[in-house]
Amino acid sequence: MSWQGKGKTTIVGIGYSELSRRPQKSLGALSLDACRAALDDAGLSAEQVDGLATFPEAPFHGAGTQDGEQIVSVEYVMNHLPLAPDIRWYAQIETGLIASAVIEGVNALLAEACEYVLVWRALHNPRGRYGAWSGNRAPGDAQFMAPYGCTSIFQWHAMAWQRYMHRYGATREHLATFVTNSRRNANLNPNAYFYTTPMTREDYFAARWIAEPLCLFDCDIPVEGCVALVLTTAERAVDLRHPPAYIAGYGQNTSRRRALFHYSLDNYMESGHSLASKLWSSSGLGPQDMSAAELYDGFSPSTLYWLEAAGFCGQGEAYRFIQDGRIALEGELPVNTFGGSLSEGRLHGMGHIAESVMQVTDRAEKRQVPNASAVCAIDGSPMLRGSGLVITREP
Amino acid sequence: MATAREKPRPLIDNLTRPFWEAAREHRLVIQRCQDCRYFNHPPRSVCNACHSAALTFEPVSGRGTIYSFSVMYQPNVAGFGDELPYLNILVELEEQPQLFLVSNLSEVQREQVRIGGQVEVYFEDVDAELTLPKFRLIA
Numbered sequence: 314m315s316w317q318g319k320g321k322t323t324i325v326g327i328g329y330s331e332l333s334r335r336p337q338k339s340l341g342a343l344s345l346d347a348c349r350a351a352l353d354d355a356g357l358s359a360e361q362v363d364g365l366a367t368f369p370e371a372p373f374h375g376a377g378t379q380d381g382e383q384i385v386s387v388e389y390v391m392n393h394l395p396l397a398p399d400i401r402w403y404a405q406i407e408t409g410l411i412a413s414a415v416i417e418g419v420n421a422l423l424a425e426a427c428e429y430v431l432v433w434r435a436l437h438n439p440r441g442r443y444g445a446w447s448g449n450r451a452p453g454d455a456q457f458m459a460p461y462g463c464t465s466i467f468q469w470h471a472m473a474w475q476r477y478m479h480r481y482g483a484t485r486e487h488l489a490t491f492v493t494n495s496r497r498n499a500n501l502n503p504n505a506y507f508y509t510t511p512m513t514r515e516d517y518f519a520a521r522w523i524a525e526p527l528c529l530f531d532c533d534i535p536v537e538g539c540v541a542l543v544l545t546t547a548e549r550a551v552d553l554r555h556p557p558a559y560i561a562g563y564g565q566n567t568s569r570r571r572a573l574f575h576y577s578l579d580n581y582m583e584s585g586h587s588l589a590s591k592l593w594s595s596s597g598l599g600p601q602d603m604s605a606a607e608l609y610d611g612f613s614p615s616t617l618y619w620l621e622a623a624g625f626c627g628q629g630e631a632y633r634f635i636q637d638g639r640i641a642l643e644g645e646l647p648v649n650t651f652g653g654s655l656s657e658g659r660l661h662g663m664g665h666i667a668e669s670v671m672q673v674t675d676r677a678e679k680r681q682v683p684n685a686s687a688v689c690a691i692d693g694s695p696m697l698r699g700s701g702l703v704i705t706r707e708p
Numbered sequence: 709m710a711t712a713r714e715k716p717r718p719l720i721d722n723l724t725r726p727f728w729e730a731a732r733e734h735r736l737v738i739q740r741c742q743d744c745r746y747f748n749h750p751p752r753s754v755c756n757a758c759h760s761a762a763l764t765f766e767p768v769s770g771r772g773t774i775y776s777f778s779v780m781y782q783p784n785v786a787g788f789g790d791e792l793p794y795l796n797i798l799v800e801l802e803e804q805p806q807l808f809l810v811s812n813l814s815e816v817q818r819e820q821v822r823i824g825g826q827v828e829v830y831f832e833d834v835d836a837e838l839t840l841p842k843f844r845l846i847a
């Protein structure tokens with residue numbers, strides 16, 4: 314059954330702040346930069362914004378939650394931008410990831426709760442060692458992991474990828490193809506942290522281990538900055554500065570798990586399918602209709618799991634599917650055309666959405682996929698949580 | 709080794725106390741549902757499988773297989789600096805699919821570790837208050 318909201322809401326503006334490792338400005342100031350840029354891009358004024366949504370989660374436990382410095386909440390943006398005097402709706406969510414905040418905005422527009430929605434994702438890059446465990450008493454589930462030195466999400470991803478390699482016969486040679494392809498795309502993306510830094514396969518194999526079998530370049534690059542989007546209805550979108558990108562469908566990961574203790578690879582297909590099946594059924598489109606795929610890559614293997622769970626290839630086939638130029642810009646399914654989180658920067662999926670909009674509105678410049686008509690953006694890891702959008706050129 | 713004393717310790721709570729108290733006695737116990745017999749780990753107040761609250765701890769064999777492993781190179785966790793790089797294994801206990809415990813694998817070369825390898829529990833007395841169940845390869 315197709316979704317009645319298909320093509321009725323749009324993304325009409327994109328704004329990037331500077332993305333850097335150690336900015337001079339506060340995260341709050343960067344976020345206001347991104348919001349103003351998104352409004353400017355749409356050709357709207359701040360006073361027209363009467364809806365707000367974000368997913369403000371800190372990048373890891375212990376990274377801090379000081380508003381305007383380490384996170385940027387709805388409250389912060391309301392207080393620091395001259396928005397509509399009577400804001401009609403907002404949402405600050407904790408589940409999904411950033412596509413879920415966009416989904417909230419879409420539903421608010423469909424419900425006529427508001428007219429113009431600003432959605433942003435601000436990411437803080439704490440000083441000190443990224444992801445360091447703080448505190449010597451491990452509460453909750455962590456008490457069964459931290460005493461063994463297993464506290465970081467990348468250690469879980471490392472174990473999942475180890476298992477994948479064992480099960481299907483993949484190697485790091487296969488993964489190198491994906492990581493270097495992403496970097497080639499980032500080298501065409503002026504917003505990317507690694508815009509001017511190329512990467513060869515030799516560079517990839519020379520990188521230090523983080524948690525074997527994952528090396529430094531299998532991990533996304535933490536940045537501090539913000540990306541913002543402006544959403545409105547299809548009717549209101551027609552007179553704005555750029556052609557609108559239509560929201561054709563959405564999905565969230567709704568799989569049930571008995572244990573959240575670990576990243577077992579065993580349920581990634583059904584878990585990811587719980588999201589992807591809704592993407593395809595709501596939009597009436599399928600993987601074969603996608604001109605490109607922007608698939609979450611907080612750690613490089615996640616994109617491979619998504620290729621399988623979303624049906625771009627069969628289970629256990631992604632590591633072969635990505636070879637031979639198939640996912641390059643000129644290939645049959647360009648993947649992470651902007652460089653992904655690995656090479657653009659860690660924005661928890663917001664870059665994936667922004668790029669999908671760029672592609673279907675012919676604004677991706679040197680990395681433009683010709684006549685891109687439909688692109689999907691999916692965030693999260695299929696075995697955990699996440700959300701996604703199908704974004705199209707036509708309603 | 710000075711830094712080993714800085715390693716994180718469990719913040720034991722009412723749900724997890726039976727697990728750690730048994731470990732002090734060098735016994736491995738896992739919370740089990742008395743209605744559907746599902747093992748829940750980490751312990752829960754409601755069964756993950758059937759949502760019953762009739763949960764008690766039962767001894768398990770302490771035997772399992774290596775479901776996966778990784779080698780940690782980052783000094784992210786206090787007290788582990790001297791041991792870098794160190795091995796983490798995810799042990800699937802023989803009692804139930806996907807019943808996992810995390811462990812280190814000490815004094816083992818990286819090349820000796822393989823998925824599917826057989827392991828058994830042993831108990832490392834950290835000090836008077838804490839014993840950690842750990843796993844080693846079965847020869």
Ligand SMILES: [Zn+2]
Nearest residue numbers: 741744755758
């Ligand atoms: Zn039960």
